[in-house]
Structures are given as structure tokens and as C-alpha cells.
Amino acid sequence: MTVSKSAADPARDSTRSARAARKEPAEGQTDSSALQMAELSELLGYSLKRAQLKIFEDFLRCVAPLQLTPAQFSVLLLLDKNPGRNQTEIANTLGILRPNFVAMLDGLESRDLCARMRSTNDRRSHILMLTDKGRAVLARAKKLVAAKHEARLNELLGSANRAALLAMLATIAREF
Amino acid sequence: MTVSKSAADPARDSTRSARAARKEPAEGQTDSSALQMAELSELLGYSLKRAQLKIFEDFLRCVAPLQLTPAQFSVLLLLDKNPGRNQTEIANTLGILRPNFVAMLDGLESRDLCARMRSTNDRRSHILMLTDKGRAVLARAKKLVAAKHEARLNELLGSANRAALLAMLATIAREF
Numbered sequence: 001m002t003v004s005k006s007a008a009d010p011a012r013d014s015t016r017s018a019r020a021a022r023k024e025p026a027e028g029q030t031d032s033s034a035l036q037m038a039e040l041s042e043l044l045g046y047s048l049k050r051a052q053l054k055i056f057e058d059f060l061r062c063v064a065p066l067q068l069t070p071a072q073f074s075v076l077l078l079l080d081k082n083p084g085r086n087q088t089e090i091a092n093t094l095g096i097l098r099p100n101f102v103a104m105l106d107g108l109e110s111r112d113l114c115a116r117m118r119s120t121n122d123r124r125s126h127i128l129m130l131t132d133k134g135r136a137v138l139a140r141a142k143k144l145v146a147a148k149h150e151a152r153l154n155e156l157l158g159s160a161n162r163a164a165l166l167a168m169l170a171t172i173a174r175e176f
Numbered sequence: 177m178t179v180s181k182s183a184a185d186p187a188r189d190s191t192r193s194a195r196a197a198r199k200e201p202a203e204g205q206t207d208s209s210a211l212q213m214a215e216l217s218e219l220l221g222y223s224l225k226r227a228q229l230k231i232f233e234d235f236l237r238c239v240a241p242l243q244l245t246p247a248q249f250s251v252l253l254l255l256d257k258n259p260g261r262n263q264t265e266i267a268n269t270l271g272i273l274r275p276n277f278v279a280m281l282d283g284l285e286s287r288d289l290c291a292r293m294r295s296t297n298d299r300r301s302h303i304l305m306l307t308d309k310g311r312a313v314l315a316r317a318k319k320l321v322a323a324k325h326e327a328r329l330n331e332l333l334g335s336a337n338r339a340a341l342l343a344m345l346a347t348i349a350r351e352f
Contacts, residue, residue: 035269038257039318044329044338045235045246047345048228053271054352055221070221081214093211095229142215153220156352157344162220165344168337169223176230176332 055153062148066141071096072108073145076138079114079130086125087116113137231329238324242317247272248284249321252314255290255306262301263292289313 040046059070068076071094078090091101105128108114113134119125130138154162216222235246244252247270254266267277281304284290289310295301306314330338 035254035261035265036257037269038253040250040253041346042342043250043321044326044342044345045228045231046250047342047349048224048231049246050271051345051348051352052221052224052228054349055224058352059221070225074216074219074222077214077216078211081212085211089211093213095226145219150220153348153352156347161344165341166218166220166223168333168341169220169227170217171332172227172329173223173230176227176234176329 055149058152059145059149062144063141066137066144068137068141072104073138073141075104075108076113076130076134076141079128080135080138083129084127086119086122086127088125090128108134231325234328235321235325238320239317242313242320244313244317248280249314249317251280251284252289252306252310252317255304256311256314259305260303262295262298262303264301266304284310 056070059073063073074094075090078093079085082090087101087105088098091098094101096104105114105116109116111133112131115129115131116126117129119127157165232246235249239249250270251266254269255261258266263277263281264274267274270277272280281290281292285292287309288307291305291307292302293305295303333341
């Protein structure tokens with residue numbers, strides 16, 4: 001798998017010429033107002049967090065007409081593919097803490113996007129299902145995410161780099 | 177820049193043999209209890225968040241003797257390289273919201289790791305400095321992070337992949 005220079009090189013041509021036009025210093029050069037980032041830009045955790053915040057902001061913008069957060073979107077996706085699973089299974093699979101998940105479900109249920117039912121096998125557990133409205137909202141959200149959000153990311157990174165990035169993130173999530 | 181197969185391939189040899197020994201199904205195969213992840217594993221935002229949570233957990237474990245969060249560590253690093261900058265500059269550079277940053281500084285100051293002083297130029301602004309204790313704690317934290325946290329990440333990904341990952345994350349943070 002190859003990571004092309006265009007996405008990996010910090011000084012992309014377009015950025016470089018935009019900077020030159022505005023007479024801004026390149027990154028790493030001293031600027032009286034810019035702070036020295038020290039080892040921060042070499043820390044994977046810090047870089048992941050900054051990239052993740054940028055991606056979440058863009059996601060929220062792209063899906064704004066539907067008022068869905070990334071976490072809510074992931075719950076709807078999972079319920080759609082796994083109807084009739086219980087609350088604990090969904091929360092554990094997504095790595096969401098129980099109190100946060102209960103609050104999120106309250107929100108989704110009040111908007112009639114999903115429904116909780118007592119399990120007939122185990123009265124203490126709740127089975128989760130998408131409603132028809134939930135399925136319709138999910139379908140619209142998937143279109144917005146694909147056409148606006150993921151398409152722009154693909155354009156920025158290139159599809160080979162995007163695949164390499166996903167593979168490395170999966171390795172970290174699974175094995176670190 | 178090349179991403180070697182070892183880190184990018186979802187089925188690494190060690191994982192594959194461990195799975196075979198436990199007779200577990202490989203990812204993607206059906207398991208009566210595992211949930212279908214649908215498009216989730218293809219969403220960059222979701223994958224970034226899962227990887228980031230894993231890395232933050234490991235960071236907290238590695239720096240546990242010093243009781244520092246990743247965000248506190250990044251503040252100490254930045255103060256060390258940029259003494260005498262004001263609160264707003266540090267918060268903006270790290271992308272931390274003002275109320276959260278004030279609460280974090282209260283915590284660091286109560287532990288005598290940093291100090292706030294009124295600016296002589298602008299009485300409304302606060303200048304931030306590391307204390308001697310803050311510098312000592314930062315030095316110990318840097319050693320723990322390098323020896324335990326970053327070294328394990330390097331081992332998992334390989335240094336070329338790690339560099340490619342950092343470069344792509346920087347591209348997203350800067351240009352997306």
C-alpha cells in the first residue's frame with residue numbers, strides 16, 4: 001500500500017501558494033505570534049484528537065438538516081443492521097458508557113427515531129428497533145455523509161491513502 | 177512513503193494464529209453474538225474516535241504515577257516551550273474551549289504545576305508560566321510517554337507507517 005506524496009507532504013502546492021499570496025510564514029518558521037508546538041505535533045494521541053475534532057465538526061455541518069451527531073448516526077446504523085439486539089450489546093459494541101447511552105436513546109426515542117421494548121426472554125433487558133421514521137432519517141443521513149463528508153475526505157487524502165489510514169486506525173483500535 | 181503490509185493488513189499473522197487457537201471466527205465472518213458493523217468501520221470519523229480512545233486510555237495508564245491527562249500534558253508541553261504567553265493564546269492553540277481551559281488551569285495551579293500572573297501590558301489578560309515542580313513533572317512525563325506509550329505505538333505500526341499516519345492526520349487537521 002502506498003501513501004502518495006500529495007496528502008502526506010505537509011507543504012502541499014496549493015497551501016504553499018496560498019501562503020505566499022498572503023505573505024504568511026510557512027509552518028515551522030518563526031512567527032512573532034505563533035506558538036512553538038514542541039513535541040505536540042509528534043504525539044499520535046494529540047494529532048488523532050485534532051483530526052477527529054475537525055472531522056466531527058464537518059460531519060455535524062453536513063448532517064445539520066437532520067440534527068444528528070456522529071454518535072447518534074452510528075447508533076442508527078447499528079440498529080438498522082442488527083434489529084432486535086439489546087441495549088447492552090449496542091452500547092458495548094460502540095464503546096459508549098451506559099449512562100451516556102441511556103441519555104442518547106431517550107433523545108432518539110423522543111424524536112421517534114427508535115423504540116425500546118422489553119425483551120420477552122429477559123424482562124430486565126431492552127430490545128432496540130429503528131422506527132420507520134428512523135430508517136428514513138438514516139437513509140437521508142447516509143446520502144449526506146457519502147456525498148458531502150466522505151467525498152471531501154476522499155478528495156483531500158486520495159482513496160489509497162484513505163484506505164491506508166482506515167487500516168492503521170483499525171490496527172490501533174484492535175491491537176493497541 | 178510506503179505503508180507496509182504488516183500494520184495495514186487487518187489479519188496480522190499473530191492475530192490470525194491466536195484466533196485459530198481460540199477457534200474464534202475472523203472479523204467479517206458471521207458470529208451469532210457479534211454485531212454487524214455495517215458501514216461503521218468504513219467511516220473515518222468513527223475509526224478515528226475508536227483509535228483515539230484506545231490511545232488516550234494507554235496514555236493515562238502510562239502516566240498514571242503522575243496523574244496527568246493527555247490535555248494537561250499538552251498544556252505543560254506548550255507552557256514549557258512558550259513561557260509568558262497568555263491564557264487565550266494557549267487555549268486557542270490547543271483548541272480548548274475557555275471554560276474548560278480555566279477549569280484545567282485551576283487544577284494544574286492547585287497542584288503547583290503552573291502559575292497565572294496578570295500581564296503588565298494588559299491587566300485583563302493572564303500570563304502563564306510553569307513552576308519548577310511543573311517542569312520536573314513534565315520531564316518525568318515525557319520520559320514515561322516516550323518509553324512506554326510512544327514506543328509501543330511505534331512497535332505496533334512501524335516507524336514509517338507511524339510517520340505516514342501523523343502526516344495524514346496533520347493534513348486533515350490543517351486542511352479539512
